[in-house]
Amino acid sequence: MRIAVTSQNFRTITGHAGKTRRFLILEADGRSEPVEIDRLDLPPDMSMHEYQGGNHPLFELGLDAVITQSAGRGFIERLSRQGIRVHATSATDPMNAATDLAAGRPLPTAAAHHQDSVQLNAGHR
Template sequence: MGTKIAVTSQNRRTVTPHAGRTRRFLIYEAHADGGYELVDRVELPKDQTLHEWGNRDGHPLYAYDVIIAGSVGPNFIERMARRGVEVLPTSETDPETAVRRYIDGTLPVEPPHEHHHHDHDHD
């Protein structure tokens, strides 16, 4: 089985920011030959955003190897790393390009940043 990659995409078209508050993810599987495919689209209930979930076990996103997001905070990266999930904040906005560049090792990775605002709804 290949690497399972979840890409934050609230609008299903672009890589969107705020990974901890994201409910919609595009799920790709990267293959050993360097290929990849879109294998699923996940929509979490509002109470299952990682921001709301907290540190409990059993979150569906813990099953993925990598999360690619438009932005994340350092606590999110640390929490997911403890679950064995690599988190990559990127400036790349196209989900397919982000996955391809991750596989190629050319994905531009941004530093994490703190979120100091309170907009809870991105729909």
């Protein structure tokens, strides 16, 4: 499973997915430690919030999922149209969260953010 993790510091899971410009790209099978295969460090105009084009770098990575601490409806809908599921969580460790997601284990529920954000894990399978 190929997973992008929002991580402004490249160490922990961070929120505001639509404004995030840094992503850890992981391969995870749910049985062993995920492998970091890439990092995205995008310029400010390439955050999903700012970018309005069709060929965003996130869409070209063959992603199955994005893990974040918070995401607005617009971010979720744009990624959904590309076949990418968004999972919001209160977890902070990218490797543990990716392992759990790939193994089908539920992620810790995301903390409440603001009115635009959506709780995403209620129907996680």
